[in-house]
Amino acid sequence: MESTPIVSRPRRLIAGNWKMNGTGEALREIEAMAAAAGDLACDLVLCPPSTLVERAARLVRGTSLRIGAQDCHAQPAGAFTGDISAEMLVEAGASHVIVGHSERRMAYAEASALVAAKTRAAYRAGLVAIICVGETEAERDAGRALGVVAEQLAGSLPDDATAQNTAIAYEPVWAIGTGRVPAEEQIAEIHAAMRQGLLARFSTAGAEMRLLYGGSVKAGNAASIFAVPHVDGALVGGASLKAEDFLGIARAA
Ligand SMILES: O=C[C@H](O)COP(=O)(O)O
Numbered sequence: 001m002e003s004t005p006i007v008s009r010p011r012r013l014i015a016g017n018w019k020m021n022g023t024g025e026a027l028r029e030i031e032a033m034a035a036a037a038g039d040l041a042c043d044l045v046l047c048p049p050s051t052l053v054e055r056a057a058r059l060v061r062g063t064s065l066r067i068g069a070q071d072c073h074a075q076p077a078g079a080f081t082g083d084i085s086a087e088m089l090v091e092a093g094a095s096h097v098i099v100g101h102s103e104r105r106m107a108y109a110e111a112s113a114l115v116a117a118k119t120r121a122a123y124r125a126g127l128v129a130i131i132c133v134g135e136t137e138a139e140r141d142a143g144r145a146l147g148v149v150a151e152q153l154a155g156s157l158p159d160d161a162t163a164q165n166t167a168i169a170y171e172p173v174w175a176i177g178t179g180r181v182p183a184e185e186q187i188a189e190i191h192a193a194m195r196q197g198l199l200a201r202f203s204t205a206g207a208e209m210r211l212l213y214g215g216s217v218k219a220g221n222a223a224s225i226f227a228v229p230h231v232d233g234a235l236v237g238g239a240s241l242k243a244e245d246f247l248g249i250a251r252a253a
Pocket of ligand 1: 216
């Protein structure tokens with residue numbers, strides 16, 4: 001593989017995804033995260049369920065913790081029962097939105113073209129998009145991991161993606177919520193390939209775009225994952241539910 005130009009790395013980004021977990025009482029965890037965020041050497045974002053976005057955003061005002069959402073619709077408004085637009089999320093106080101999570105790609109058959117449309121919606125509203133990609137176990141076993149990730153990346157990123165409006169999260173589906181973490185060489189291979197693809201398409205912006213790893217990240221394995229080249233942070237599920245667990249990961253960044 002071609003060598004990648006050395007660029008000074010941006011601050012790491014640690015994002016938490018609460019998925020469909022958390023009611024009002026969980027706001028105290030967000031409060032504890034916000035209290036510690038200013039002392040961290042990384043950027044910290046927490047994506048609670050949409051019912052908590054507005055209250056969480058109010059709670060973290062004046063701190064360096066940012067609040068994100070877990071999905072958005074591609075349209076700004078309309079007859080889309082149950083959906084939430086990027087503009088609505090901004091009004092609620094969100095600054096980031098996760099798009100293309102494998103749980104949505106699989107459960108709602110969201111293809112990369114739709115993920116790209118949602119990403120364009122995020123840009124339109126002024127949200128930073130955290131775009132997820134990753135292969136299933138069957139795809140890895142078939143030797144297709146690199147190809148699947150390259151295809152999802154190419155199809156999900158709009159042409160106007162920049163290092164400021166986008167972060168990419170590589171999340172192998174088989175590592176999500178399973179306690180199974182890929183070998184460092186496996187993470188390194190995918191991240192290096194993603195970097196090459198982004199460099200080829202976006203030049204300098206592609207060199208600077210933050211590449212997160214996601215899938216069973218915990219305080220105990222975070223440092224070794226962050227030591228892998230081109231890992232610029234993490235997208236954390238289960239271990240982001242409790243402030244101390246999440247902050248333990250952020251302190252390793
Ligand atoms: O969005 C987060 C990921 O799906 C990772 O979840 P996990 O940390 O519980 O494995």
